[in-house]
Amino acid sequence: MTQNPQLTMALSKGRIFEETLPLLEQAGIVVTEHPDQSRKLILPTSRDDLRILIVRASDVPTYVQYGAADFGIAGKDVLYEYSKEHPGGLYQPIDLNIARCRLAVAVRDGFDYDAAVRQGARLRVATKYVNVAREHFARKGVYVDIIKLYGSMELAPLVGLADAIVDVVSTGGTLRANGLVAVEDVMPVSSRLIVNQAALKTRAAVLQPILDAFEHATPSQG
Numbered sequence: 001m002t003q004n005p006q007l008t009m010a011l012s013k014g015r016i017f018e019e020t021l022p023l024l025e026q027a028g029i030v031v032t033e034h035p036d037q038s039r040k041l042i043l044p045t046s047r048d049d050l051r052i053l054i055v056r057a058s059d060v061p062t063y064v065q066y067g068a069a070d071f072g073i074a075g076k077d078v079l080y081e082y083s084k085e086h087p088g089g090l091y092q093p094i095d096l097n098i099a100r101c102r103l104a105v106a107v108r109d110g111f112d113y114d115a116a117v118r119q120g121a122r123l124r125v126a127t128k129y130v131n132v133a134r135e136h137f138a139r140k141g142v143y144v145d146i147i148k149l150y151g152s153m154e155l156a157p158l159v160g161l162a163d164a165i166v167d168v169v170s171t172g173g174t175l176r177a178n179g180l181v182a183v184e185d186v187m188p189v190s191s192r193l194i195v196n197q198a199a200l201k202t203r204a205a206v207l208q209p210i211l212d213a214f215e216h217a218t219p220s221q222g
């Protein structure tokens, strides 16, 4: 792939973009257009040698691994799923402590999860995180049928598609609003900086100072 002369960062819009802005600012970098106000997928910054690609959260590792972006930011949930299918390709040097949440198992309020597990029932589990879920239940010795969904996981137990979900929980508001309860934590989640292995070697002079600045930046409270 031809190397772009600019350094390229991959970010997803929404919470990761918003929580990254203050970290970039602490590194002296201002993003001069906002993805909510612009249909552009390549955003300029106050530095001529740095641009930002706006991609889906679960696509950030792909852009970085293939070198279309030199570095990016992705949640541990996304990185764990990705690494199961693409082992070893990404350098993940810094936990930025942003977009903090957890992956949890949740069921309909009133569903006796412990009893179902004790009785060795085969559980139907709907999730976007099929690898995380498969590993979690294998560790517990629970038989599961995994149903892959791409969003609105909370709906699945309400309409009989699944007994349980594995999904992101932060305030718990989405679960409550849908009559679900979290019954088990799967893993804590925050977002990490990820870096293309080749870029780390060939572009160290421009990349390393940015990585250092991220390492020392403090996330806003939220």
Ligand SMILES: Nc1ncnc2c1ncn2[C@@H]1O[C@H](COP(=O)(O)OP(=O)(O)OP(=O)(O)O)[C@@H](O)[C@H]1O
Binding pocket: 012, 013, 014, 015, 016, 056, 057, 058, 059, 074, 075, 076, 077, 078, 099, 100, 101, 150, 168, 169, 170, 171, 189, 190, 191
């Ligand atoms: N409610 C939340 N609170 C805090 N962090 C969250 C929350 N939901 C998701 N996250 C974290 O932020 C990341 C990005 O979430 P976001 O909702 O922007 O994308 P998505 O809709 O999950 O991804 P995609 O567009 O690929 O389907 C997630 O991978 C997770 O690490």
Ligand SMILES: O=P(O)(O)OC[C@H]1O[C@H](OP(=O)(O)OP(=O)(O)O)[C@H](O)[C@@H]1O
Binding pocket: 151, 152, 167, 168, 169, 170, 171, 172, 173, 174, 175
């Ligand atoms: O525990 P809570 O604080 O309610 O957060 C959990 C919700 O947050 C995420 O959804 P998000 O708001 O990002 O919507 P989306 O995934 O559909 O974009 C996630 O998919 C959960 O549904």
